[in-house]
Amino acid sequence: MRIDVLSLFPEMFAGVFGSSILKKTQEKGLVEYHVTDFREYTENKHRRVDDYPYGGGAGMVLTPQPLFDAVEDLTHKSEAKPRVVLLCPQGERFTQKKAEELSEEQHLIFVCGHYEGYDERIRENLVTDEISIGDFVLTGGELGAMVIIDSVTRLLPGALGNEESSVRDSYSSGLLEHPHYTRPADFRGMKVPDVLLSGNHKHIEEWRTKESLRRTWKRRPDLLESADLTEQEKKWLEEVKKEK
Incomplete structure (x- = not known):
């Protein structure tokens, strides 16, 4: 399995991917983790990835261009069509059944947002899944992505010492x-x-x-x-x- 994470704060994942079961699964060759700052894909000369919402309102909204280009680039590099997971409080509630479903995929891309929200075109035309880890709001999608990745990775064959543990x-x-x-x-x-x-x-x-x-x-x-x-x-x- 290949797992890509698109985040404005990639340094947050170093400790998680370098510890415990997630580290061991990578050492065993069961999974590859890649974290990318999607600011690298912006065409804005000031490297901005957000803008004011049309119609006014509080907060800033993530613009579509950097995320579309990032996901398309990662998709071209992939041998399998990826599932693109958007972390969002409005998404479906994450469950063990969903973890089991995602563990069958070869390539997962997690999109971690910040600010007030996403341009709606990202939801409608780019992602395959919108997932929430609970009925509360976090400052960004990174912690939610870590939770889901941990839950999914431990289900991979050979990830745990005892195969019956996950069952x-x-x-x-x-x-x-x-x-x-x-x-x-x-x-x-x-x-x-x-x-x-x-x-x-x-x-x-x-x-x-x-x-x-x-x-x-x-x-x-x-x-x-x-x-x-x-x-x-x-x-x-x-x-x-x-x-x-």
């Missing part, structure tokens, strides 16, 4: 993940559930599924509306709902 993540199954425990079995009188010490893998998997259902029901019951549950899981869920 069992919260939201990947449509439910929140079950509780985890490690040694010691008894810490200050707080004990690990006996079933996890039993060695009976069938019972352990049943316990994990029930706990996943219980946690989802308590914390994010809205997820259960679209969860694809088996008949047995539906039965366990009804038992959970009846608990005090």
Whole structure:
């Protein structure tokens, strides 16, 4: 996978791309990261990439020319047609399902804006996806891009030490993940559930599924509306709902 980021502050990405899983995936040859200051593409003699909005109003708006030229240049260099992701509070809410969808692509381009907004022609004619990481506003798209890239990159085959890790993540199954425990079995009188010490893998998997259902029901019951549950899981869920 190739990931390009168009940003006015490319230095923000050095620490993120040079650390942890994102660094390891690049070292393994699973992904390439490229960050470009799209100010380099402006034809404005003062290197401006923004202008006053037509009709008046507060703030400045990113002009189309630098971003169109930047994306077109990166597209010409690509072996595959890229998905162009615009970070924007007005975009669709980012989810694990969207991360899984993007992880199947060969080339992603992230557009990180600033100021009051984007010229509407960028939305209508340049990007393929508009994504928001939540119902709040940031000073720019960089932090949102980092979140999405981290979420997508860890799904690439070989990115994690244990291939089952991403499969069992919260939201990947449509439910929140079950509780985890490690040694010691008894810490200050707080004990690990006996079933996890039993060695009976069938019972352990049943316990994990029930706990996943219980946690989802308590914390994010809205997820259960679209969860694809088996008949047995539906039965366990009804038992959970009846608990005090």
